[in-house]
Amino acid sequence: MKQTSKATSSTSIRKSAPAKKTTSQKTAAAKKAASTSATNEKGASLLEKFFVDSLKDIYYAEKKLTTAIPKMEEAATTEELKEAFNDHLHQTQKHVKRLEKVFGLIGKKAEGKKCEAIEGIVKEAESIIEETKEGSMTRDAALIIAAQKVEHYEIATYGGLVQLALTMDLDQVADILDTTLMEEEDTDHHLTEIAEAHINMDAEHEGANYSWSTEEDDEDDEEEDDSEESEDE
Numbered sequence: 410m411k412q413t414s415k416a417t418s419s420t421s422i423r424k425s426a427p428a429k430k431t432t433s434q435k436t437a438a439a440k441k442a443a444s445t446s447a448t449n450e451k452g453a454s455l456l457e458k459f460f461v462d463s464l465k466d467i468y469y470a471e472k473k474l475t476t477a478i479p480k481m482e483e484a485a486t487t488e489e490l491k492e493a494f495n496d497h498l499h500q501t502q503k504h505v506k507r508l509e510k511v512f513g514l515i516g517k518k519a520e521g522k523k524c525e526a527i528e529g530i531v532k533e534a535e536s537i538i539e540e541t542k543e544g545s546m547t548r549d550a551a552l553i554i555a556a557q558k559v560e561h562y563e564i565a566t567y568g569g570l571v572q573l574a575l576t577m578d579l580d581q582v583a584d585i586l587d588t589t590l591m592e593e594e595d596t597d598h599h600l601t602e603i604a605e606a607h608i609n610m611d612a613e614h615e616g617a618n619y620s621w622s623t624e625e626d627d628e629d630d631e632e633e634d635d636s637e638e639s640e641d642e
């Protein structure tokens with residue numbers, strides 16, 4: 410079974426081919442906007458306000474990650490995972506810049522708003538580093554899961570923001586956010602690949618036998634070891 414599921418296709422502009430609006434839809438939307446009373450006291454629509462708040466949330470999260478990822482890179486056991494973290498750190502720095510461009514395009518100041526979710530996910534990654542043995546493959550297997558929790562949070566956020574941007578006719582903003590969404594999805598898939606290729610299997614052989622293994626399992630393991638040794642001879 411796959412370690413992670415694919416991001417929901419309904420959140421991606423590439424897969425669901427959303428639907429940039431037709432002229433008649435835009436006219437209807439404009440009429441509706443003119444007649445609706447769904448504006449806050451300052452005049453911004455409720456959806457716009459939510460969209461800007463969400464941008465501030467993910468802006469805070471991306472900046473937090475530029476300091477969290479290096480710690481995960483340093484703690485990782487394998488060169489492969491260190492490299493994956495390092496590559497994604499560089500992408501994350503670009504994600505921050507892209508968000509600043511988005512704020513500029515909608516005439517808002519780039520500012521973050523504390524994101525409790527990312528605080529929690531990063532805290533969990535820090536606990537994993539404290540609780541796993543330095544230099545072990547088990548640490549890498551656990552760090553991959555921690556990193557994928559980050560990616561899935563980002564995928565959910567960017568997927569939703571791309572669709573909201575399209576709804577509000579912010580096509581250029583949607584394109585920029587979608588570029589980041591694709592990088593988050595690629596990172597998630599890459600992490601799955603390296604976990605399944607060998608890291609999880611290598612972690613399996615660390616430490617004692619499983620607490621649920623029976624004497625029969627242990628005997629089978631010994632027989633397997635013996636036959637592997639005789640094959641080597």
Ligand SMILES: [Fe+2]
Pocket residue numbers: 471500501504563589593
């Ligand atoms: Fe990101």
Ligand SMILES: [Fe+2]
Pocket residue numbers: 497501559560563593596
């Ligand atoms: Fe990411």
